[in-house]
Amino acid sequence: MPELPEVETTVRGLARFLEGKRLVRARVNRPDMRRPFPPGLVQMLTGARVTGLGRRAKFGLIHTDRGQTLVFHLGMSGRWRIDPATDDRHDHLVIETEEHRFALCDPRRFGWVDLVPTESLDAWPSFAGMGPEPLGDDLTVAHLHTALKGRKQAIKLLLLDQRIVAGLGNIYVCEALFRARIDPRKAGGSVSRAALARLVPAIREVLEQSIADGGSTLRDYARPDGELGYFATRFDVYGREGEPCRRDDGGTIRRVAQGGRSTWFCPRCQR
DNA sequence: ACAATCGCCTGAGAGC
DNA sequence: TGCTCTCAGGCGATTG
Incomplete structure (x- = not known):
């Protein structure tokens, strides 16, 4: 999607x-x-x-x-x-x-x-009150720290909230939390500053790499009947329930439901 | 202010 | 094989 x-x-x-x-x-x-x-x-x-x-x-x-x-x-x-x-x-x-x-x-x-x-x-209603662009300079550890302070909701769900960060969806939230080694079930307010310091670059990197993958695919879209919108990307956790963690730490990717949606994570290295 | 739930859609895939 | 069932999910609206 x-x-x-x-x-x-x-x-x-x-x-x-x-x-x-x-x-x-x-x-x-x-x-x-x-x-x-x-x-x-x-x-x-x-x-x-x-x-x-x-x-x-x-x-x-x-x-x-x-x-x-x-x-x-x-x-x-x-x-x-x-x-x-x-x-x-x-x-x-x-x-x-x-x-x-x-x-x-x-x-x-x-x-x-x-x-x-x-x-x-x-x-415009959908843009008013929106949080910072994840690839811009305004997404900082300080911003996340303030936005998440005191929040009891799971970090996974809070990152999907467009008022906190604009533009993250289910796939990339899962992927970013894996890269930052953060348990998606953890309450937003209890995620340490050190973890947030890993999360900010993790969000940027996973998005930038995916854009780069899409960009390389883009050459193929110059021809007739090209379609813009979908790219095959290699995910670390998304959709990988039951498969081994790519960190090779002996962990097995788990899927849990949060807010009615699936979250994938490695219980071994995401804490 | 925050949290939880629901409705909107159709195609893909699983299971029988 | 063909049917039925489940799931995927962003966002706005609504309710608690």
Whole structure:
């Protein structure tokens, strides 16, 4: 499923074809996304020039010269298809430049798009109150220490809270906690400063490595019918229940439920 | 302020 | 083989 690295790679992939280009056509193929398409979407996009692309947390941003930004979330199964050779019944929104066609395809329809004035993006409901970007300078040990202070909820669940850190999902929280050797069940407020000092670089590294993997895969997406959104990555714990810990410490990866979702970890080295 | 639960969706995979 | 069942999960809304 698309998490921050997949969104980042998707945005970079789109930027190669969209940056500076004029959208000659736009149409809504299927209006039944998770939330309705914003009114005036097609009119706004048609003829607009894309001035740049960006990402905030797990949201992709397509800025236009009309002062409006198309914000998209890929949900669980969303992806952009470039120059698709065939139609897909789950293509919801299609935009075209002179050279290429892009289809936002989302079978499970957990994603959505919105139109936001570019100058007030920070005030958009999903962005207001969001925590720091994990790859930016604002994610610090001090920030986490303050945000987690006194919290009794499990660290795993708190890291999924976008107000504490923006853009972490289930996979990368599990992976980062493994790298930092922190027990995901531990109360947020009881995670030591030393552990947080391991966690901050662990979050950065796992995301950066995944983006790098996606980036290397990106070359393949220049061809027709390319799809932006999914990359095979080698995980240390995610989905590895019952398999040996990669630290080779004799531990076996366990799966537990937290907040109704699966958490994978090594009980031997994550404390 | 914090915590817990629910609803939204469909495809993949497991089990019979 | 084909059916049924379970699971995957981000986010907003709601309730406690």
